[in-house]
Amino acid sequence: MSEGSVSAKIADTAVESENRVKVVFIGGLGRSGTTLLERLLGQLPGVVPLGEITHLWERDLVGNEMCACGATFSHCEFWQRIGQRAFGSWEQVDVERLNALKATVDRTRHIPALAAKRLAPAQHQLVTEYAEYFEKIYTAAAKDTRAQVVVDSSKHASLAYCLRWSPKIDLRVLHVVRDSRGVAYSWTKKVARPESPTGDQMTRYSPAKAAMLWNAQNAAFSLLARRGVPVRRVRYERIIQRPRKVIASLGRFCGLDLVESDYNFIGDGWADLGPSHSAAGNPMRFTVGRIPIYPDEAWTEDLPDGTRRMVSTLTRPLLGRYGYLDDEEAPVDEPVLEEVIARD
Template sequence: MVKVLYIVGWGRSGTTIVDNILNSYENVFSTGELFYLWRRGLVQKRKCGCGARFAACELWAEILDVAYGSDQPDPEAVDELQKRITRVRHTPSLASGPLTDEGEEYRRLLARLYHAIGEVTGAKLIVDSSKVPSGAALLPRMRGVEPYLLHMVRDPRAVTHSWMRPTPQLDRPKPQLMQQHKPADSTMHWLVWNAFAERLYRAYPNRHRMLRYEDFAAAPRRTVEELLEFSGTPVTESPFLDDSTVRLEPNHTVSGNPSRFRTGEIALRADERWRADQRTGPRLAVTALALPMLHRYGYRVSVAA
């Protein structure tokens, strides 16, 4: 049995740092955003979290060999299959409806990959921070997988401020800026992805948890170790030096925020720059659009700088 914790939620919600911290515990292996293995890792030849080009990473080469042997899937074909199957709007049907032949093919392909990750790494917990709700939908339908769901949420005004900042993308052959999202686009994604994440709770009975980034940042060590307890993963040796300082170990993440390349000693604190730096127009636009869900997640309509 392979135990997998899938992190779901809209980007810039703190998923990468939680992922990297979990990876730094003994017996935990983070894949990063495994959803993008085919497109970013194998087709676009981006960097693994270890710094090597994905195709040159010996660990992932072994995982793919164990998963598929000499019958390696064509990355471009899998990428196209994935685009057809895993549209976010398909999340409810992937979680509980009948699967098409292509859906079954993709489910089996991914299940073999998870099992190979467990076999090669020996991890008691695999963390997949893909964030995509439709990716999480299939996990409970895989044989030999014990699935857990972590739904991460952050104040949508902070999320929008982060998406609007220029962020270097470090894993491409030629570094460039990551895609930026305008306030309306980011907030609509925030609303839709969080709504679909909640729809998944029924597929993970007694194995789902919602976590706000702000609550994690207020008590990092306690929060992360509660997550390990929630997934039934024993804590034998902690990477935390104190309640809010952690030593991040190198990782083999497939994709994710550029902060996945950070290692060593990190002092954890909430990123609250948006309160002082965000312009009034974007803040008002996000607040108006997200209003139905602000109170649901415990966020105030009015915020102080």
Template sequence: MTTPFETHAQVGLTVPAPRRPERDAVLVVVGTDVHPFDRLLDWAGRRTAEQQVPCVMQYGSSAARDLPGSAAFFDHETLGERLRQAAVVVCHGGPATITEARRAGHKPIVVPRDPALGEHVDDHQQRFAARMGELGMVELCRTEEEFRRALDAALADPTRLRISGSEAGAAAVEAAKRVGAIADGLVTRPSRGLLPTDEVTVLFIGGWGRSGSTLTDRMLGQAADTCAVGEVTHIWERALRDNERCGCGSAFDDCPFWAKVGDVAYGGWHTLDLADVMALKTRVDRMRFVPRMALPYWLNRRKADLRAYGELHRRLYRAIAEVSGARVVVDSSKHASLAFALRHARGVDLRVLHLVRDGRAVAYSWSREVRRPEIVGAEVYMPQYSTVQSGVLWSIHNALFHVLDWAGVPTLRLRYEDVVARPGDGLRRIRAFAGLGPGGLDFLSDPAPGEQLPVAQLETTHTVAGNPMRFTTGRVELRLDAAWRGKLAPGKRRLLSLITWPGRVRYGYLNWRQK
């Protein structure tokens, strides 16, 4: 039997052999899911080697493949170029990947992931691919023998799986809608646990420090469908480098939750070059870079760094969701620079909770000396800011989250004072904004007889950084800290009132019942 690339002289035939495709003969794409898909890569690797045709693989979380042009992930621009160059496209059963392949003019050979083999969390790819196969939109293969036959036929006649001109152009949009409709009709979304997509929902608590983000993070993290991990922005220095304590009380290196997250996200924390990660963060995640990150992605001069930084965090968030079984990851980093960077991250459904607190209360809190209990064996304190510094930073950071809102990032803005006064109402609004149901509030209770304050029963959460109250567990009275009213010097209070006046007008503090 001849191979697709044997010449007629070799086999004594008078008909011409199929022309060897130029550039990338076979492109294999397995998407960005955290589960490895070595089965498909092995099938494609064996057959293309036997046929002696070039093959480029996007291998994702699977074992690395030493093939020219291959990589764990391609950015969207590179993937589009690879798809256009390929003679044949082979991919997993992800709706987004199939849509991109068809948009590039391919009817892809599709091998859906099998949850029984640890290739996905459920069977939605199998059901989706089966429906797509019935409609003739993909070449569906379930066994290696079917795959070999489909690939051989495609290599013998690369035009066989090319989409005709009548399906190109504007019709590609309709095809994408059709793919989406099929996916929506077939995917049954679980009541809890990961959504069956490659995207992870991140609820990012933004604003300026000492605005109640840690308590809000802790309360949101009490529900089974959320995982609150504190200030992710500090994980690289404080957790990985300095091995500070997790919210569970263990050192980061000894925490089984974070060990598992590292394994799922990166194949182990040890695989990361921390110096490279820190250098990347320095090049991307700085306040002075926010103006350029506010621009459309294609205008950004550091696209490669922005892509790499976004992918670093996407894999981390996705692993947190995978290990915890949560539908939403809560990150209380607050830093506007990280939020702007995540705005450009593919695979991250970013939703911002802009949490504000009276700037005068915030400034007073920053003036106090607060020890960091996560550091064992030394007395280290949180930074302190002067009245002017705190007032200016409060104004700037909160203003930046309005810019992020104007840039199109879904944003919910709440006052911390209102959340503490009516925690049930506030948390229900936040959960609805994050796409969650009204449940998950069993840890809250009404004031006991003779008491006036609502109570939260807090369980341990695996926070990597934040206010010291992240270590507090058990019964917590939700009391608004109003010490600043009596302890903030009159002169400083007047100065802060002037500096923060525009923001206090915007957030309704001038009309608040306690001026």
């Protein structure tokens, strides 16, 4: 190859990189502190947090639920601008087709196939078609707000695996982990969904079900890191203990060039949160103003001993890997992904 050809190829690669939208995907099992992390990252200059886009289609576009700003989706000026810029209008989105694609490619059971180095042509076409719906929203939001980074807190590992195949997305993943016993306890609690017009509650799982989902999601993100996607693991407990230090570190991981004063919204045991347009997620997304940041350790007293032992046994390999067990309790080997994928 001539010197001129090499220079042209480098230039084309640079242009392609500039045209890709930078997406920070927050992954992990729900009730692990993902919404708190999204809210904190969302206060940084150059960041636009979008909430859980995986739920936008059914809950907002079809269900017309409430945006974090307090307006219903159809009356939120931000989301109406995004729909116009991304699709011409939200009416142009074929939700039926999107749901069919989701069932075909975006399920936990499909992760082993999505993790392959190559996809069969037919599957690749379906995956990239599905990812394009998300890519258009990310690009529209970045242009509308002039943000450097778009944050999607959808959490689901299978969606992250789909997004990795999009040539227009510069994907980075924040993998949030929390002690499985605390997560399992949290999934048993009743939590109202204030955005629901029918008074629905958030999904609840039994401790055993939560433990298996915890295994599947966390193992999947460990594998994603070995597939060339930049993945930074962060423990919920660390976020609570040192929020300012953690967010500063993650800001660098996101590629943001910030100064110390950009983190002044985080203090000792508190953070100041501004309004956002998170499309879906934990009710915390509606909170504006100063919030306390403290560890939620109710499970250590309220989770029955038998249930705690059961969850510990089911999740022991990854609990040890993530540092939640004493050295003598921790296993040596990490479980293989196929052994812990829950058949959703």
